Amino acid sequence: MNTFDPKLIRKDFPIFERTINGKPIVYLDSAATTQKPEAVIEALASFYRRTNANIHRGVYALAEEATDLYEGTRARMARFIHSPTSHNIIFTRNTTESINLVAHSWGRKFLKKDDEILLTDLEHHANFVPWYLLSKDKQGMPRHSVPLTKDHRLDMDAFKKMLTPQVKLVAVTGMSNVLGTITPLKEIIRIAHANHSLVLVDGAQSVPHLQTDVVDLDCDFLAFSAHKMLGPTGVGVLWVRPEILEQMDPFLGGGEMISTVQMDDITWADLPYKFEAGTPNFADVAAFSKALDYLEKLGMDAIRSHEKGLVRYALKRLSELPDIVLYGPSDPELQGGAISFNHKIVHAHDVGTILSEQGVCIRVGHHCAQPLMKALGVSSTARASFYIYNTEEDVDALVKALGRVDQVFGLTGAKRK
Amino acid sequence: MSQPEKLQGGAMGGVEDLYREVILDHFKAPKNRGVLPTANAHAEGVNPLCGDQISMTALIENDEVKDVKFAGHGCAISQSAASMLTQAVKGKPLSVVRQITQAYKTLLGLGNSEGAPPPEALGDLISLEGVKKYPVRIKCALLSCNTLLQGIEDFLNKRGGRP
Numbered sequence: 001m002n003t004f005d006p007k008l009i010r011k012d013f014p015i016f017e018r019t020i021n022g023k024p025i026v027y028l029d030s031a032a033t034t035q036k037p038e039a040v041i042e043a044l045a046s047f048y049r050r051t052n053a054n055i056h057r058g059v060y061a062l063a064e065e066a067t068d069l070y071e072g073t074r075a076r077m078a079r080f081i082h083s084p085t086s087h088n089i090i091f092t093r094n095t096t097e098s099i100n101l102v103a104h105s106w107g108r109k110f111l112k113k114d115d116e117i118l119l120t121d122l123e124h125h126a127n128f129v130p131w132y133l134l135s136k137d138k139q140g141m142p143r144h145s146v147p148l149t150k151d152h153r154l155d156m157d158a159f160k161k162m163l164t165p166q167v168k169l170v171a172v173t174g175m176s177n178v179l180g181t182i183t184p185l186k187e188i189i190r191i192a193h194a195n196h197s198l199v200l201v202d203g204a205q206s207v208p209h210l211q212t213d214v215v216d217l218d219c220d221f222l223a224f225s226a227h228k229m230l231g232p233t234g235v236g237v238l239w240v241r242p243e244i245l246e247q248m249d250p251f252l253g254g255g256e257m258i259s260t261v262q263m264d265d266i267t268w269a270d271l272p273y274k275f276e277a278g279t280p281n282f283a284d285v286a287a288f289s290k291a292l293d294y295l296e297k298l299g300m301d302a303i304r305s306h307e308k309g310l311v312r313y314a315l316k317r318l319s320e321l322p323d324i325v326l327y328g329p330s331d332p333e334l335q336g337g338a339i340s341f342n343h344k345i346v347h348a349h350d351v352g353t354i355l356s357e358q359g360v361c362i363r364v365g366h367h368c369a370q371p372l373m374k375a376l377g378v379s380s381t382a383r384a385s386f387y388i389y390n391t392e393e394d395v396d397a398l399v400k401a402l403g404r405v406d407q408v409f410g411l412t413g414a415k416r417k
Numbered sequence: 418m419s420q421p422e423k424l425q426g427g428a429m430g431g432v433e434d435l436y437r438e439v440i441l442d443h444f445k446a447p448k449n450r451g452v453l454p455t456a457n458a459h460a461e462g463v464n465p466l467c468g469d470q471i472s473m474t475a476l477i478e479n480d481e482v483k484d485v486k487f488a489g490h491g492c493a494i495s496q497s498a499a500s501m502l503t504q505a506v507k508g509k510p511l512s513v514v515r516q517i518t519q520a521y522k523t524l525l526g527l528g529n530s531e532g533a534p535p536p537e538a539l540g541d542l543i544s545l546e547g548v549k550k551y552p553v554r555i556k557c558a559l560l561s562c563n564t565l566l567q568g569i570e571d572f573l574n575k576r577g578g579r580p
Contacts, residue, residue, distance in 0.1 A: 346493070347469075347490075347491060348467070348492075349469075349491075349492035349494070349554070350436070350493045353432060353435065353551060353554060354432050354436075357431055357432045364467070365466055365467045365468065366468040370468055373468060379467065379468045379469050379470070379491075380467045380468055380469070408432055408436050409436070409441060409493075410441060
């Protein structure tokens with residue numbers, strides 16, 4: 001594809017043929033989960049129709065084919081995130097499980113009571129609660145959170161001050177799921193490494209929307225989910241720097257992750273299988289590679305540039321509405337494809353319900369980021385998030401539907417010019 | 418290919434069915450808002466869906482809700498429901514309060530209507546009937562109700578001896 005045309009892209013997504021209350025679907029919730037292209041849906045159905053067999057065991061043709069597809073996605077994933085090796089890519093259920101794996105298998109083994117973990121106010125509960133649990137396990141090992149600047153970027157001066165010699169791990173998102181704030185990962189990682197701290201990147205939002213190169217980034221752990229990047233649900237990814245992964249203890253115990261088992265003598269399987277206990281979600285993993293193909297065909301830089309344009313347009317349109325308050329950097333250069341806002345009078349929940357009537361799908365609530373809500377001084381926000389299939393018409397539909405909010409609440413006329 | 422037609426909000430009536438005028442009136446000018454300084458029963462409630470919090474304070478004497486107030490913030494549904502509920506239960510014996518809350522839950526499509534009082538006892542709460550078409554919003558409508566019941570329960574447990 002030479003030019004990036006979301007109208008053509010939409011034709012690859014069967015869900016957009018559907019209407020809601022007689023209206024076309026205006027899907028602005030891709031930060032929660034993305035829609036799936038026909039190629040992914042077909043790959044998943046085709047796996048069950050033609051290939052289905054358990055992997056890594058059978059010696060018959062079907063099992064070998066299934067194994068090839070599963071391992072093929074691992075190799076495909078290595079290319080996608082520019083990892084020189086694929087044995088350090090582990091398939092999990094989701095980003096949350098990937099981060100829990102690190103907390104359990106690395107954190108429990110290597111962190112001590114007097115060490116510290118540095119988080120940020122931007123973190124999703126997935127990158128917050130596992131460290132809380134680990135801290136409980138470690139007699140209250142301290143955790144601190146880097147605050148935001150007034151324009152809702154990460155406060156890098158505060159980060160540098162808070163990065164004490166005790167900090168053994170910095171756990172930071174690549175892009176806020178609420179505000180869309182893009183964090184300066186390379187800088188964070190460079191500074192953290194100079195302090196001998198490892199860095200875990202929650203890439204659930206950044207990997208689907210920004211070019212990701214683990215070598216250039218130089219992170220130590222990277223966690224993300226397939227379903228937020230056109231892939232099936234139930235597949236998470238964890239990339240770990242190989243020399244770290246080699247030292248980590250197993251996460252779950254069971255089949256597949258062992259080499260030999262006797263009553264009191266167990267040896268672990270080689271990487272990555274040591275961390276993939278039990279029958280994995282091989283059908284979804286197999287189909288996931290088609291999502292990576294689709295994204296790469298479009299080009300991650302083209303995707304970023306498309307979303308930048310949409311965010312710029314949406315920020316302009318939304319800032320023209322007198323009753324709408326915007327959160328986040330409000331700068332497309334610093335903000336990925338997500339915009340959080342509130343109506344000055346109408347609660348986000350009511351906004352969401354009224355927008356739904358107009359076929360406009362947004363997310364409302366605390367977005368699994370209650371520490372961030374507290375930092376913003378709100379209990380909830382409305383969030384519109386974009387992906388490759390969104391158009392300026394979607395933004396127009398959002399703005400029009402927000403007018404309907406005023407209408408339902410009787411705020412038209414005097415309140416709105 | 419056939420698609421399910423009944424979606425959140427339904428095809429008929431639109432959101433006006435949910436946001437009836439009386440609901441918006443309570444939202445804009447809530448009754449019994451604040452904290453009751455003389456309260457002997459209180460409880461805090463959280464809607465995990467949105468993080469909204471509500472606090473209910475009540476003065477219970479002779480097994481009657483003499484006075485009741487709600488504080489906190491939330492959506493139009495949760496705020497108007499709290500306003501209407503306090504209006505409906507204020508000055509009522511605890512046994513009637515229980516009947517009202519039961520009838521309210523029935524109105525929202527929860528529980529059964531056996532032995533429920535006539536709908537008049539619900540007062541303005543009856544206007545929240547439309548919420549039952551929006552399953553995820555039922556929690557908003559129930560937040561004040563469940564919080565008040567918790568407060569009464571705690572009060573009775575502390576006092577010992579039930580009406």
